Amino acid sequence: MHGTRPESGLEIVVEDARHVGEKITGACLIVDDEPRLRQVLARLMEQEGFVCHEAGSGAEALELLRRTAISIVLSDLRMPVMDGIELLRQVRARYPDTAVVLITAVADVDVAVSCIAMGAADYLTKPFNLDEVRARVAQALDKRRLLMENRGYHERLEERVAAQGRRLEELFLASMQAFAEALEVKDRYTRGHSIRVSQYCVAIAQRMQLPPDVLRQIEIGGHVHDIGKIGVRESVLNKPGPLTDDEYEHIMTHPMVGWRILSPILGDAPLALNIVRSHHERFDGRGIPDGLVGKSIPLEARIAAVADAFDAMTSGRAYRRGGRLDLDAAMHEMRRCSGSQFDPEVIAAFELAVAADITLPDISQTSELPVASLIAVS
Numbered sequence: 300m301h302g303t304r305p306e307s308g309l310e311i312v313v314e315d316a317r318h319v320g321e322k323i324t325g326a327c328l329i330v331d332d333e334p335r336l337r338q339v340l341a342r343l344m345e346q347e348g349f350v351c352h353e354a355g356s357g358a359e360a361l362e363l364l365r366r367t368a369i370s371i372v373l374s375d376l377r378m379p380v381m382d383g384i385e386l387l388r389q390v391r392a393r394y395p396d397t398a399v400v401l402i403t404a405v406a407d408v409d410v411a412v413s414c415i416a417m418g419a420a421d422y423l424t425k426p427f428n429l430d431e432v433r434a435r436v437a438q439a440l441d442k443r444r445l446l447m448e449n450r451g452y453h454e455r456l457e458e459r460v461a462a463q464g465r466r467l468e469e470l471f472l473a474s475m476q477a478f479a480e481a482l483e484v485k486d487r488y489t490r491g492h493s494i495r496v497s498q499y500c501v502a503i504a505q506r507m508q509l510p511p512d513v514l515r516q517i518e519i520g521g522h523v524h525d526i527g528k529i530g531v532r533e534s535v536l537n538k539p540g541p542l543t544d545d546e547y548e549h550i551m552t553h554p555m556v557g558w559r560i561l562s563p564i565l566g567d568a569p570l571a572l573n574i575v576r577s578h579h580e581r582f583d584g585r586g587i588p589d590g591l592v593g594k595s596i597p598l599e600a601r602i603a604a605v606a607d608a609f610d611a612m613t614s615g616r617a618y619r620r621g622g623r624l625d626l627d628a629a630m631h632e633m634r635r636c637s638g639s640q641f642d643p644e645v646i647a648a649f650e651l652a653v654a655a656d657i658t659l660p661d662i663s664q665t666s667e668l669p670v671a672s673l674i675a676v677s
Contacts, residue, residue, distance in 0.1 A: 325370035325440065328352045330360045330386065331402075332378045340373060340402075340432075347433055357381025361389055369397050371420070371439055376403035376410070384414070391418040398443040400435060474564070475519060478526050492610055497521025499606035500574075500599075502652035503645060507602075513570060517599050520574030523565075524603055527557025527575070554579050555588050573597040578604050583639045593642075601642040605649050608640070609633060626653070 327349040331337045334355065341351040352367060354360035358381060360372065372390060376383035383401045390399050398420040403410070414422050420439035423432070479493045500521040504514050528536060531553055535546045542550065558576040565572040577591065577600035584592035586604075596604075612629040624632070630653065637646040 326350050326352065326368060327436075328354060328360060328363060328367075328369045328372045328374075330354045330357065330372060330374035330378070330383075332356060332375070336375070343432060344373070344436075347436070357383075357386040357389070360386060361393070364390065364394055364397065369394070370443070371398040371400065371436060373400050373402060373423075373436075376401050376414075384417070387414065387417055387419055396443065396447055398439040400439050471564075472519070475523050478529075478561075479522050481529060492614065493522050493525060495610045495614075496524060496603065496606045499609060499649075499652070500602050502655070503602045503606060503648045504599075506648040506651045506655075507645075509598075513599070516568045516570035517574065517602065519565075519568055520571035520599060521603060521606065523557070523561060523571065524574050524578050524607065525553060525557065526560060527553030527555065529560070530556040551579065551587055570597070570599045573600050574603040576600070578607050580604065581640045582642050586640075596642075598642075598645075601645050602648075605633065605641050605645050608636075609649070 325348075327344050329337050329340050329344070329351060330353075331340070332355055337353045337355070341353060344351050352363055352369070354363050357374075357378060360374070363369075364372075372386075374383045374386055378386075381389075383403075387399050387401065390397055399418070400421045400423060401414050401419050402423045402425065404425040410422075420442055421435045423435055497518050498521070500517045501514055504517050509517070528550070531550050535542065535550055538546065554576050558572065561572060561575055565575070574597075576588065577586075577596055580586035580589065580591045580596045580600060581604075582593055582596070582601070584590055586596075609629060612632060613623045613626070623629075630650070633641065633646055633649065637643045
């Protein structure tokens with residue numbers, strides 16, 4: 300049976316046996332400046348199982364939305380002060396999970412397209428019947444549900460990816476620590492060296508105001524910079540005296556050995572890999588393995604070169620008869636080699652770090668060898 304209400308512009312269809320399926324439920328807000336139109340549409344929506352709220356203006360609608368969870372808004376397009384377009388903007392900005400269907404007596408395709416582009420779930424023109432309203436509302440709520448499910452899925456996916464990323468980083472760092480510990484088992488004189496070099500590297504990098512992601516890679520690179528010494532003969536690593544030329548050449552293969560070992564692992568940490576390969580490059584171009592000069596040496600490797608040499612001078616080595624230098628002697632040598640072996644800017648940052656918080660390892664020996672022999676191999 301059809302009933303027509305001329306004052307509303309709505310054609311209401313009373314459903315009988317033709318009406319099948321479950322009713323739609325939820326909270327609905329009807330916005331119109333004409334009370335009779337709101338009442339007609341509210342009765343229609345209540346028949347479909349909605350709990351209906353009414354607002355006579357856009358401002359009133361926003362206040363009600365602030366206090367009440369609303370699934371869908373049915374709003375007239377043409378209203379004084381705040382029209383349906385502005386209300387749509389406000390709802391999309393403040394309550395993105397609320398679907399909005401705009402209603403007007405004017406069938407204008409351009410307006411409809413514009414509303415949809417702005418985020419309206421649908422667009423209805425008067426007069427309409429219950430079947431049309433029910434279908435459009437159901438479609439709008441389905442779209443809302445899918446959008447919310449999709450967002451929830453992405454949020455959960457991001458959480459899982461983040462958790463997996465943290466786990467992979469933990470495993471990666473554990474593997475790096477295992478590498479370092481494997482080297483320390485082979486060469487007892489390097490015990491603690493990699494950790495100290497890593498700490499010194501980070502201290503220098505902080506004084507140079509490098510960003511956190513760079514600091515992280517530099518820290519990793521410091522931990523594994525000497526990993527290539529796994530490929531060095533133990534008789535050379537633990538030799539109780541100066542190295543021959545052949546032995547020196549053999550031990551200085553460790554940057555390339557380490558680089559080859561870690562290249563498949565450190566693909567996502569290229570700065571750390573640069574440290575492994577280039578921490579024995581010299582600022583004057585006389586280093587190994589590539590003979591890089593000045594700023595062509597990666598900054599992170601220039602930082603590691605300073606940290607590595609400093610720790611070599613202030614801790615013992617099997618192939619040195621002497622022990623360590625004290626802080627003043629070590630710093631004097633670092634300054635002397637600034638511009639030749641080391642980058643002056645890195646040395647300046649290192650001096651700031653030393654002045655601030657670097658503590659030397661507790662080794663009571665004193666050096667008996669010339670300083671140059673202490674920094675030749677680290």
